[in-house]
Amino acid sequence: MPELPEVEVCRRGLQPEVLGERMLGAIVRAPRLRLPLPATLGDTLAGQQVVAVRRRGKYLLLDCRGGVEDGALIIHLGMSGSLRFVATGAPPGNHDHVDLLFARQVLRLADPRRFGVVIWQPVGAPLHPLLAVLGVEPLADEFTGDWLFAATRGRTAPIKPVLMDSHLVVGIGNIYAAESLFRAGISPLRAANRISRERYRRLVAAIRETLADAIAAGGSSIRDYVHSDGGAGCFQVDCAVYGRAGEPCRRCGGVVRQVRQGGRSTFHCPSCQH
DNA sequence: CCGACAACCTGTGAGC
DNA sequence: TGCTCACAGGTTGTCG
Incomplete structure (x- = not known):
């Protein structure tokens, strides 16, 4: 689905809902998308407060702090990924691979083709190779x-x-x-x-x-x-x-x-x- | 370094 | 109706 505009629209929709909110944890239902999903994502995200919602290219970044380790949850929607808020306890569909559990709702990642990516980037760790190789932002001043x-x-x-x-x-x-x-x-x-x-x-x-x-x-x-x-x-x-x-x-x-x-x-x- | 291509998956619509 | 095929918004790795 998403090119830059779709991801930016997604970011803007996400921000008012999750900024400042705390996660209780996460549910991971698939072993991998394009890459293996972080095995301990639930533990990593438990207690984290979202302190920024950013975008880099087609990647979404949720900056988190207050859990076991500060860092950023990085999400790429691939060809067929989507994020949607659902009520706590809503039954997952076939391709609902990850739930981010917030106090009052669940942010659910669906991705039928599984070309998406979810990774955890700890603060201070070298930038993940997927992001390290990215070029300039087309809406930035340097892109002339x-x-x-x-x-x-x-x-x-x-x-x-x-x-x-x-x-x-x-x-x-x-x-x-x-x-x-x-x-x-x-x-x-x-x-x-x-x-x-x-x-x-x-x-x-x-x-x-x-x-x-x-x-x-x-x-x-x-x-x-x-x-x-x-x-x-x-x-x-x-x-x-x-x-x-x-x-x-x-x-x-x-x-x-x-x-x-x-x-x-x-x-x-x-x-x-x- | 560069460019062409296969690969990763599933869903959908067209055509038979 | 049901089958098969081509194609779909992304990205990486491989090979020439």
Whole structure:
């Protein structure tokens, strides 16, 4: 489900519910997701107070203190993960793998495909390798057209998979890569090192706008649950190109095309994007 | 270093 | 209706 906007919307929904709250413990029902689940998570989280709810790329971080060991609970939702508040004692479904037990409710992680990750990061320990390799935040000031231009020298791969490389820049997945490139008028097939500095400036602006719009669209619909249920894909009101193969481009009326890049579908308008 | 690809899982929808 | 296949929003590891 989640790319950066979905995770950010999730974070914003989570924060008012858990910030300052204390956990009684946790229930772990699966041995592993993408990685083994921490075996003693219940003990680790018992008595912890959530003192911050942060996001890094597509990872959610709950900073905790007051238990046996201060640290951060790190959650990645993978392709199919979701977080939802349920009443204490609510019976778990098939794919409800982890419950975080708060005094008045339960934060429940479901993940049918089990591509998600839950790890415990103690304060002072070296940053977990999964997070240590992450690139820049696309909404941070340092992410500029000039930076991206410099970072893509020597990259001969098409720009779309390069945008989705989390070692370079985090949070841009299949949907928003396609949407951002459409907004910038750049072909997803163009080699990254064959795009001018000026066009990279435009691309970075397009990425920021696309992500910000998606956050705004999702953020307006949060209430008592903290995730987008995705379904067809966009929880954005509508995508310009993603998922619209064969349909008319909203800008020029031409046909939106679907191609395959690195095993994944790419949607674009060949007449608007060069 | 870079890029292409398989792999990890399950659910869903299309087509027969 | 029921089966099979292709595909799905992410990321890592391997290989050339």
